[in-house]
Amino acid sequence: MSKIEEVKSNVEAGKTKLISGLVQEALDEGYAANDILQAMIDGMGTVGDKFSAGTIFVPEMLIAAKAMSLGVDVLKPHLAKETSISLGTCIIGTVQGDLHDIGKNLVTMMLESAGFTMVDLGVDVPAEKFIQAVKENENVKLVACSGLLSTTMPAMQATVEALKESGLSGFKVIVGGAPVTQEFADKIGADAYAPDAGSAAVKARELVNSL
Amino acid sequence: MLTKRQNLMEAIRGGNPDRFVNQYEFLEIILEAPLRTRPKPGEIITNEWGITFNWPKDQLGPFPVHDDEHIVLKDITKWRDVVSAPSVEFSDESWAPAIEHAKAVDRKDKFVTAFFASGTFEMTHMLMGMEAAMMNLYEEPEYMHELIDYLTEYEIRYARQIIDRIQPDAVFHHDDWGGQIASFMSPEMFEEFYLEPYKKAYGFWKDNGVELIVHHSDSYAANLVPYMIDMGIDIWQGVMTTNNTPELIREYGGQISFMGEIDSGVVDCKDWKPEIIADHVENACRRCGKHYFIPCLTQGLNVSSFPGVYEAVSEAIDGMSRKTF
Numbered sequence: 001m002s003k004i005e006e007v008k009s010n011v012e013a014g015k016t017k018l019i020s021g022l023v024q025e026a027l028d029e030g031y032a033a034n035d036i037l038q039a040m041i042d043g044m045g046t047v048g049d050k051f052s053a054g055t056i057f058v059p060e061m062l063i064a065a066k067a068m069s070l071g072v073d074v075l076k077p078h079l080a081k082e083t084s085i086s087l088g089t090c091i092i093g094t095v096q097g098d099l100h101d102i103g104k105n106l107v108t109m110m111l112e113s114a115g116f117t118m119v120d121l122g123v124d125v126p127a128e129k130f131i132q133a134v135k136e137n138e139n140v141k142l143v144a145c146s147g148l149l150s151t152t153m154p155a156m157q158a159t160v161e162a163l164k165e166s167g168l169s170g171f172k173v174i175v176g177g178a179p180v181t182q183e184f185a186d187k188i189g190a191d192a193y194a195p196d197a198g199s200a201a202v203k204a205r206e207l208v209n210s211l
Numbered sequence: 212m213l214t215k216r217q218n219l220m221e222a223i224r225g226g227n228p229d230r231f232v233n234q235y236e237f238l239e240i241i242l243e244a245p246l247r248t249r250p251k252p253g254e255i256i257t258n259e260w261g262i263t264f265n266w267p268k269d270q271l272g273p274f275p276v277h278d279d280e281h282i283v284l285k286d287i288t289k290w291r292d293v294v295s296a297p298s299v300e301f302s303d304e305s306w307a308p309a310i311e312h313a314k315a316v317d318r319k320d321k322f323v324t325a326f327f328a329s330g331t332f333e334m335t336h337m338l339m340g341m342e343a344a345m346m347n348l349y350e351e352p353e354y355m356h357e358l359i360d361y362l363t364e365y366e367i368r369y370a371r372q373i374i375d376r377i378q379p380d381a382v383f384h385h386d387d388w389g390g391q392i393a394s395f396m397s398p399e400m401f402e403e404f405y406l407e408p409y410k411k412a413y414g415f416w417k418d419n420g421v422e423l424i425v426h427h428s429d430s431y432a433a434n435l436v437p438y439m440i441d442m443g444i445d446i447w448q449g450v451m452t453t454n455n456t457p458e459l460i461r462e463y464g465g466q467i468s469f470m471g472e473i474d475s476g477v478v479d480c481k482d483w484k485p486e487i488i489a490d491h492v493e494n495a496c497r498r499c500g501k502h503y504f505i506p507c508l509t510q511g512l513n514v515s516s517f518p519g520v521y522e523a524v525s526e527a528i529d530g531m532s533r534k535t536f
Contacts, residue, residue, distance in 0.1 A: 014349060057397045059345040066346060099267070099274045102341045103390075124267075149271065150480050151516075178391045179476055195392070 011043035014063030033078035044113035048198030065109035088141030093121035100148035106197040127162035230532035235513035243308035259297030313377035322381035330386020381423035389430030413443040464503035492527035
């Protein structure tokens, strides 16, 4: 197994204590930082697929994301500011009236691991705050709205509608959360729906590539 | 006509119930028993464990506050310095309302029921946040085992007190082990960290006169059912439709019973309608049958978030009993 394959498989396995050393060894062997980063992103893609398939669970996904983050820390000084791998900025938040954050945090980790620069607005986020964040941040390609309560689905609808009617462009909107369905996402005019954090990363990449 | 208690026992033993067990009717939950401070809507409180809860008025329940300022346990390796279980000793005066309530219950009709929340898993993530509670299972497993054992010992100390005071026939115990479509952790990890502690805790309740263990987890947890059986759970309350409950009944009926199948997230809403609730109840009763199954909202108490929903479900279940029995 090459060093870069070793990096990938250790991200997948969430080897937080080994990954920094392996990334450094890959750099020392002459691998380009971008290639190492791509290997780690691919590893996280596999993690997301396994999570969506139900063969791994939340702890495995979290620990893999942490391994990736530690690996990126080693890579950072070697990466150009804007790498060709960057997918742009994603604004994420749980919609107004809803304080649930676990699902949102998982999606944040997976999107970050996929190559997005994440701006996390937290929970109970009003529509205006999403719009403000799109205006204030550079290169926004995606807005992700989370909601866990059936009672806050109207707030999700209002958020998506406000984003679409804001006159701002150049980004797509993805929604998710326990009560959300593809049908609901279609009804409220969202560009995509993801049932879990693993598929959110896949969908997000597809959406941004379609821009 | 069987009493509620008799009817429940017939249903969970595969005998001859004379109607559907109607939601929580067989449990008389003694909520007056002292346990810990809980917030009311609109309040922010810090409880006896040091956990801060915020319950905004417009929310259906409280949330633990896990920002840097409020999180209790930032470093699992230091848990012994930071986590301190509150006393389980309460004054006679504190116990009086619970004792009075328990005495008023006709135990031939209903189970006098102790309430215990939050369970061991929930306590770990309330103390340190969900991400840390999950990742530490990998990164610091020894410390997690220690903390889980400590939390289990606390439960047993509390159980000893409430058993002494009200002699409960049942315990209704909360610990959510999953989301809507998956358990939080793998069955193997659940077995490694939570099976033995729960066997110990539930074993203590049962060894001291508690006949019925009712465990609440309104989630997917079908993959954990073998462990539920092993740890002594008699009824899993909160089973959501995502679990394929009829299949679980076929596979495990007789070893454990399932209470739920009417998803609160779907029917307990602002614009609820009795006819929609009746449809859900009918589907649940027809799919799951009269043995090893209790039709119930998945909510973890005998209430609903929106006024009238709980009662409408009960009425619909009575209607199904008239049609079925």
